[in-house]
Amino acid sequence: MGFFIEVVLAGLMAGLLYALVALGFVLIFKASGVFNFAQGAMVLFAALAMARLAEWLPQWFGFDNPVLANVAAFGLAVLLMILVAWLIERLVLRPLVNQDPIALLMATLGVSYFLDGFGQTVWGSDIYSISLGIPKEPLIVLGGVFEGGVLLQGDDIVAAVVAGALVLVLAVFFQKTSTGRALRAVADDHQAAQSIGIPLRRIWVIVWSVAGFVALVAGVVWGSKLGVQFSLSLLALKALPVVILGGLTSITGAIVGGIIIGVGEKVAEIYLGALIGGALENWFPYAIALVFLLIRPQGLFGEKIIDRV
Numbered sequence: 001m002g003f004f005i006e007v008v009l010a011g012l013m014a015g016l017l018y019a020l021v022a023l024g025f026v027l028i029f030k031a032s033g034v035f036n037f038a039q040g041a042m043v044l045f046a047a048l049a050m051a052r053l054a055e056w057l058p059q060w061f062g063f064d065n066p067v068l069a070n071v072a073a074f075g076l077a078v079l080l081m082i083l084v085a086w087l088i089e090r091l092v093l094r095p096l097v098n099q100d101p102i103a104l105l106m107a108t109l110g111v112s113y114f115l116d117g118f119g120q121t122v123w124g125s126d127i128y129s130i131s132l133g134i135p136k137e138p139l140i141v142l143g144g145v146f147e148g149g150v151l152l153q154g155d156d157i158v159a160a161v162v163a164g165a166l167v168l169v170l171a172v173f174f175q176k177t178s179t180g181r182a183l184r185a186v187a188d189d190h191q192a193a194q195s196i197g198i199p200l201r202r203i204w205v206i207v208w209s210v211a212g213f214v215a216l217v218a219g220v221v222w223g224s225k226l227g228v229q230f231s232l233s234l235l236a237l238k239a240l241p242v243v244i245l246g247g248l249t250s251i252t253g254a255i256v257g258g259i260i261i262g263v264g265e266k267v268a269e270i271y272l273g274a275l276i277g278g279a280l281e282n283w284f285p286y287a288i289a290l291v292f293l294l295i296r297p298q299g300l301f302g303e304k305i306i307d308r309v
Contacts, residue, residue: 006151007270008263013156015262016163017225020218021239022246022254023166024211029248030174031183031207034104040236041115042212045084047219047228048119049077051128066131074220081212084115089204116233125230130223132158159221163255166217170210170251183207241289247299256300261285 021043028036053073058064092107132155140151174180186193186203194200222232241261246253269281292299 007266009152010156011263011266012259013153013160013262014266015242015258015260016160016255017156017218017222017258018235018238018242018262019255019258020159020163020166020214020221021235022242022258023170023251024214024218025236025239025243026246026248026251026254027170027207027211027214028108029243031186031203034101034108035248036211037105037109037236038112038115039211039215039239040233041112041119042081042084042215043219043222043235044228044230044233045115045119045219046077046081046212046216047130047223047232048123048128049080050074050216050220051130051223051228052123053077054130055128067133070130070132074216077216078213081216082209085208085212086205088208089201093204094201112233116230120230128223128228130220130228132220132224155221155225159225162217162221163258166214167251167255170214173210174251179203179206238285241285243299244289245292245299247301250299250301253299253301261288264288 021039024039024042025036028034028039050073053076054066054069057072057076058069063069088111092111093104096103096107174183182193182198182203183206185196185198186200193203218235219228219232222235226232238261239258242254242257244257245260246255246257265281265284268284273280
């Protein structure tokens with residue numbers, strides 16, 4: 001029983017990390033109605049900025065305090081992602097206002113390739129580390145309940161706390177603020193939102209800035225765990241089943257979907273892998289997503305859209 005709980009908790013922590021990436025997809029889709037193919041590239045770009053700035057700032061200003069370097073690097077990376085958001089709105093999205101959604105979809109694909117290449121040109125293409133001072137030694141809990149206790153990773157616990165805090169803040173932002181309601185109105189209909197005075201350009205800058213901040217948090221958490229490398233952008237692929245399962249319009253769904261996918265892939269790998277072969281962790285989440293597409297295409301918490309003709 002203790003081992004089963006350990007597997008479930010490991011899946012829970014992994015799912016919350018996937019959910020951090022999925023939140024970026026949900027934010028952009030809620031504000032524009034377009035799936036953002038650039039989210040994985042934004043995670044990589046933000047993580048590279050954080051890692052390299054934390055390395056360069058002590059050299060530039062002659063201090064050796066790692067905490068100060070990380071705080072300064074994070075602040076500069078946030079400003080950089082806001083600048084990236086403004087440039088995307090100004091150069092990519094503004095010319096495509098009121099165009100077909102496929103045009104915006106292809107634009108985000110182009111942004112993805114650009115950020116991948118430009119980020120590695122500016123920051124470098126090696127494997128970099130982000131040290132947040134989080135103890136990486138495993139923790140043994142419930143030793144008095146289960147023989148040998150339950151093994152937990154300290155960085156996974158921190159990631160879970162960060163993900164929970166982000167979900168709470170974003171849920172309040174979208175549901176309780178006028179800007180959040182304007183974001184939902186823009187997602188429903190660009191022209192109708194503009195007709196009642198909602199500034200579409202400002203809304204897009206805000207939502208891409210928020211998505212950039214979420215990408216930075218996800219990149220920092222994943223980078224501190226796995227190292228900052230090109231494969232970090234592929235995290236977007238692991239987030240796809242999460243948003244399909246939870247729903248493209250639901251922040252809560254991103255978290256619930258992440259938990260289901262994370263726990264499902266871990267349990268399947270451990271308990272089914274020995275029966276039908278290994279590597280279930282690589283394809284099991286997509287099998288779950290396919291089932292949901294057939295049964296409930298809008299996901300668990302997504303909005304069901306009915307078009308009348």
